[in-house]
Amino acid sequence: MEIQERAIGFFEKNLTVWVVICMVCGIIAGKLFPEFVTRMWNFNFGEESHVNIPIAVLIWLMIYPMMVRIDFSSILKISKNPKGLFITIFVNWFIKPFSMAFWGWLFFKHLFLPFIGKNLADQYLAGVIILAAAPCTAMVFVWSYLTNGDPAYTLVQVSVNDLIMLLAFAPIVKFLVSGVSSLSVPFSPLLYSVIIFIVLPLTAGFISRSILIKTRGDQWFENQFLPILKPVTIAALLLMLVLLFSAQAQNITTEFLDVLLIAVPILIQVYFNSSLTYWLMHFFKVPHNIASPGALIGASNFFELAVATAIALYGPSSGAALATVVGVLVEVPVMLSVCRVCNLTKSWFEFDSISQKPQRGKIKTI
Secondary structure, rough: OOOOOOOOOHHOOOHHHHHHHHHHHHHHHHHOOOHHHHHHHOOOOOOOOOEEHHHHHHHHHHHHHHHOOOOOHHHHHHHOOHHHHHHHHHHHHHHHHHHHHHHHHHHHHHHOHHHHHHHHHHHHHHHHHHOOOOOOOOHHHHHHHHHHHHHHHHHHHHHHHHHHHHHHHHHHHHHHHHHHOOOOOHHHHHHHHHHHHHHHHHHHHHHHHHHHHHHHHHHHHHHHHHHHHHHHHHHHHHHHHHHHHHHEEEHHOOOOHHHHHHHHHHHHHHHHHHHHHHHHHHOOOOHHHHHHHHHHHOEOOOOOHHHHHHHHHHHOOHHHHHHHHHHHHHHHHHHHHHHHHHOOOOHHHEOOOOOOOEEOOOHHHH
16 A cells, blocks of 8 residues: 655655745845945844844744644644654753754854854854754645655644743753853843744734634634635745845855755754654554654754744854754755655554554555
8 A cells, every 4th residue: 555645736746946036036135235234233122132123023923823823722732642742852851952952062062163163162062952942833734745654643733842942942951061061151132032022922812813713613713714825824924934045145155065064963953853753653552643743743843932032132144054054954855854854754653553563564655
């Protein structure tokens, strides 16, 4: 029996192409209009917050559609099969940030140090740690769909991660960045980032979801309201990428080797965490439609929050911001490869109900 290939939208299928186009447009804009880009990046909520208003608005437009989908009542149903959720939490919060700190320390502070220097090594290290400390949210629904994942369980995994992120993101970033680099991490910008990019959209999503479902019904909410948000999210994502690359125009054009070097530990991190999660799911006999989204959540990142936090802490043209932007570049093609591996190995998760041993038949192909 073959796995049916799941179709995705035109935008999701060609996301890497759009990212490259936005990168080129942003670099051109940054080179041609440097003064305008500088003024735009100085347009903050306040000196203490370091949160850029245009970026904050665009990130809100990307995050809110994901937050409004969260049904917190579904978390109570997870008790019937909690193993997949426990594994996801374990890898995301007890392994992922610390393993990324190790890979970043190994490559930037040692192997790549002669090529980038101490200052940039600290910046890049801080950027990849910020990236790893924020598990993926919105894009996980795309990855889950491609691997025939359980949508309800995926929603619960994302919801729980968002709730944990409220409390764990800022302390983990401060602890790891301060511990493995010479950079200081002021806590107030981190707190502002959590409030603006997690607490407020999460609250807005919960309130608006409750009101809309109560007044218009589930069918209208799912079939009429949510589809309206999709083009808004896409437009915001594309515009934000243009703005990000305009701020990084000088770094990218003069330090292209650095972009390639930054990608190395990020790639290793993605495959390490997805493999670990996937193996743990298999070891504890978790069904494939839960195991595959769990592995994908552990591998990908909430890059909107990571980019915003890096900018708030160190500025839009910093090495830390560049590292988070590189994470955006490599994520889509890499995650598609992880999806394919999950589909090819679905037969590994066909456990016999009596022997509780996997049926290792012929690997299914797409």
